[in-house]
Amino acid sequence: MNAPYITLEDLILDAKFISWVKDPDTVDGNFWVNWAAKSEENQLVLEQAKAIILELVKDVDEPIQDELNDLWRRIEASNDAFDQEKARQNAVGHKLSLIKTWQKAAAVFVGFGIVVSLLFFLLNQKVSISTQYAENQKIQLPDGSFVVLNANSSVSFADDWDEQSPREVWLEGEAFFSVTHTANHQKFIVHTNDLDVQVLGTKFNVNARVSKTRVVLNSGKVKLFLRQEKNQEVDMKPGELVDFSSNNKAFVKKAVKTKVFSAWVNKELVFEDTSLEEIAQLLEDNYGYKVKFVNKELANLTFTGTANTENINLLFTILQKTFNISIQKQENNLIINN
CATH class of the missing domain: 2.60.120.1440 (Jelly Rolls)
Structure with missing residues (x-):
């Protein structure tokens, strides 16, 4: 899961964050707690986003179509007013505790498209x-x-x-x-x-x-x-x-x-003049390895060939023989050297 979130809008549109707010016992709970602990700004944004989502969830079972239609009309007709209100909220430190209804929260903090996206998550299973x-x-x-x-x-x-x-x-x-x-x-x-x-x-x-x-x-x-x-x-x-x-x-x-970019669907990796640096990034993204090049120049070597996604050790063997290099595994770390 990736952070940071720059804005409040980013956070309240994250599906996993919404799930965590609704059910704090989810497996992602520690991620959000740790993310908030990194800075006071993160903590503030998290609390604000939680306040908005909990307000939405609280009222979601009530008849909302008339209120929603009215909200859409007001958002579409008053972009200037929205910008002014957002600036005012920034000036007073984003005091969301003053916002008591989900309609006000949506009108102040998000535009028309974001309201639709947020309601998608909250009104549908x-x-x-x-x-x-x-x-x-x-x-x-x-x-x-x-x-x-x-x-x-x-x-x-x-x-x-x-x-x-x-x-x-x-x-x-x-x-x-x-x-x-x-x-x-x-x-x-x-x-x-x-x-x-x-x-x-x-x-x-x-x-x-x-x-x-x-x-x-x-x-x-x-x-x-x-x-x-x-x-x-x-x-x-x-x-x-x-x-x-x-x-x-x-x-x-x-x-x-x-085919180079979608071969993985068929459990195949296809490389065409692919740098070892790019391969290292793939290994980090898809297999959880942390790759270190002892000799930084090795990262620029390019490789053409194929490998099976379910036998990544075979790729290590091929790379070692092709470039006469060593690849050492230490738990989740890969050390590449001459």
Whole structure:
């Protein structure tokens, strides 16, 4: 699971955080406690986010359609007022204890799109599925589409999808999607920390880890939207890869062999002029290893070949013979040397 969260909005849209607030005994409980303990700012944001979510949960069983419609009208009609109110709240230290109803909390702290996303989690029974290191899992979604979840990853979605609303999935980590096209051209959206990946029917791979999101399109069409700037979008065609860095807010697009990036679905790793540094990152992301290069120049060596995802030790053997290097395992640490 990745942090930090920069804003309150980031935190209240995290599926695992919402689950923890509703049930503090979940397996992720220690993560949130430890994250809050890192700084006073983290503690403040966590308490504020909990206050909003608990207020929403408290009122969620009450009739809300009229209030929701009114909220949407007010949010759409008063963006300027929202900005002014948010600035005022910042000036007085975000004193959310003054906010007593979920309508006020939503109107002050989140925009229209975020309200919809948050209500999605709270008004629908949510399915959350996670994988461990070195584990893949195939999942069928409510519409018949399939997701293959890579190691050390998680997805969340409602257990029943409204045919008139977008089909939405929240992803942390890496997954391959095979999306079914619907007769009414229903949108399918994958949400990551930074991007919304929007499609109708297609096959594509999404890798959203740390500060970078990578999308590789096998077939169909995809539109990418920045979550914080909906007016900026990138169109993709089959055979294209797009990298987005949250550090510099930049998109990089290029043509690729898509099989290299989705071969893991068939339990195969394909490398084409892949640096050992990139392979080391894959080993950290998918297998939980911490990799250290004693000689930093070794990280720049490039490798072309294949390996089985279920026999990663064979990859170590191949790399050692190919480059005449040593790879020593010490528990979860890998030490690479000449």
